[in-house]
Amino acid sequence: MSTQTLTKPMLKIEGLHAWYGESHVLHGINLELAEGQLITLLGRNGAGRSTTLRSIMGMVDRREGSILINREEFITKPAHRISPDARIGFCPEERGIFASLSVEENLMLPPTVGENAMSVEELFEMFPNLANVRKRMGTRLSGGEQQMLAIARILRTGARLLLLDEITEGLAPVIVKTLGRVIRDLKSRGYTIVLVEQNFRFAAPLADRHYVIEHGEVIDVIEAAEVEASMDRLNHYLSV
């Protein structure tokens, strides 16, 4: 298990606990990543991967511990200040496209959080499918279109840290491939990314490091370079 500390972490989480109502879901998560890096959170359903992202966003009933983003503490911030102050873009499980909003309205919904945001034109260039459906209501999009919209929506805000939850779930292989290109492109543009992913084959070539989560705790950390050697362990963690 790697214990090296990064010299300049962009996101550093220590001893993160989280609760939904009375149920204690996270039991002390520790993780960190530097600017421009991509990490994945692996694990079985219900292990606490999505809850980790939701805790960063303040979307749990109670959270404790420390969440440092660019050395600023976010654990006590109200939910609506987190995205603007930390320049985070969040792409939730099941995409979170608003059914009563058109594609354009969905795209323009989140407030801008930083400079050098991608323009709508750039985004339509990146996701040409979306340009054709810009007036369509959110409900009337295919799963792939919804996913692209959900990613485009946070890129428009100027966020630098992207939290992406299960973006390949339920999508056709050809679309998963496109998303892979998109993520690689975003990484090369310097975005810092946390990926919750079920599809290890999709995540493996993109990630700098993998965190394995079980029962609300990080049980293993595997650097990209160690993946080959750790396949047995990984298979064990991810087998149902």
Place this chain on the structure above:
Amino acid sequence: MDPMIRLILAQGMLGLNNGVFYAMLSLGLAVIFGLLNVVNFAHGALYMLGAFLALILYSNLGPWLGIDALHIGFWPALVLAPLMVAAFGMLIERFLLRRLYKLDPIYSLLLTFGITLVLQGVFINFFNASGTPYPGMPDSLKGVVNLGFMMFPKYRLFVIVFSIIVCFGTWFIIERTHIGARLRAGTENPELVKAFGINVPLMVMLTFGFGTGLAGLAGVLAAPIYSVSPLMGANLIIVIFAVVVIGGMGSILGAVVTGFSLGLIEGITKVFYAPASNTVIFLLMVIVLLVRPQGLFGKHG
């Protein structure tokens, strides 16, 4: 023109005039319900408050301040009273309703019912329970207009046109603007909207203020037509509930259209069987419940 048709048209116009209030109140109720999941029982009482504020601005404020010549008239009241009602509504949201969002919505209904009783009781104590006429109707709106089939009071015509503009404006803001998109998104998934960096609690407070402000505006509009009385809202809110059950609270346009149509139907009922006119809306509600329980514009059962 056939006298029967003339009568129907005339009663229809008067009915439409009541429909104005059904539409504006059920619209506010729907806007609030959409975002807050709160049925605001106090909506009728806030409508009454709007009417009383108009009356107070005209008749009482001067004497209270010792300036007998001070009469703040209809036009300023049309702006001031709704703003005051909205401010009052926002206080209710901020300090009372906000504590109940995690509970069953019946608690917020009961809370606003309590507020209704308090407001009503206070005004019965300070004003005549049977009603006071509003003396501040502007001269420019006095008199009648010839509609061809009837002489119609100019003021009532103004109320109909003005409220259609207000209702359309509200629809436009909610369905066609950026602010409205935030509101619709907040209705669907407030948690995610918050995570995007939008101050949802503030949005909720402003929305409640807007909805109650609409009730206050309706109250000011009503003041010159009906006498201003502490009970004017209580009886209305029950009709509004029936309107809302008929239309379903899911649609802004649905609330408006249902409100105006039911006013019209109620008016025309007067022509055929007057005693049924105050129950016809309730009977229509029964029919809708039997035939289409989710309401005319409701999406789910």
Place this chain on the structure above:
Amino acid sequence: MTDIAEFEAETAPETVKRGRVVQGLAWAVLLAAVLIAPAFLYPVFAMQLLCFALFAAAFNLLIGFTGLLSFGHAAFFGGAAYIAGHVIKVWGFPPILGILAGTVFAAALGWLVGMLAIRRQGIYFAMITLALAQIVYFFALQMPFTGGEDGLQGIPRGHLLGVIDLSQPLNMYYFVAAVFLIGFAVIYRVVHSPFGQVLQAIRENEPRALSLGYNVDRFKLLAFVLSAGLAGLAGSTKALVFQFASLTDAHWQMSGEVILMTLLGGMGTIFGPVVGAVIVVALQHMLSGIGSWVQVVIGGTFIACVLLFRRGIVGEIARMLKVGGWL
């Protein structure tokens, strides 16, 4: 506390024992109070308390044990009063038959209202019951036999079973006390029957009750009819007590008052509605000198209960004594 912990605490042997003792004491206090009340209170006032206590207990059957908020119970209470009054005064029926007629009428009306209202859920249910009750109110206002604004006056109390003169205050009192105790015992039995257990399952989790194969709508409707009928029993009895059926009893404000009684005493408790009714009625008596400020006090109590005191008085006591479900 989690559900399981709560369940374990409630079914622990010592809790059950304590619960039985506390409940027995509560029954004893209630019976004693009912029996000796005329020694301390004006009989008419004591009877008024009993009528409202029964009304609130009937209402609680819905809100407390089925999770349905009816905002139209005045229609059953007030409507039954008119029917009982008319049957006794105009048709010359004996008092018991009059009360029975009012009760049956209220149950039938409850069947109609319930059938319509259960077509929608949650908050809509409350709005629909309120609107339907308003139809009953307009009927009471406009029908020739109700006396409109004046109400139906001069209902004779008559003789119970042809022998006991009910115009004697004490005779009347013990008759009302019997009606109350019978009604209250029926509610207690219903709540603790298998039927009542299903109702509470519906209150806790309607989809689960549905998936267990219960015909949820039928249970809701039956609970509604029972509640309406018992509210009618209370209303008919009150009409006989005051020899008067009035619009006030059918007005929406009465629907609100019975909610307050139940909320203040404790929704879903056995004895709460009785306590709440006594407090609200007594409050109204004491404050009758301050005119419509009473309404402000009632409204303020509503607000306070909802914000600070949702368990109600008996609910709080039960929690302090750790005998939840037993009081």
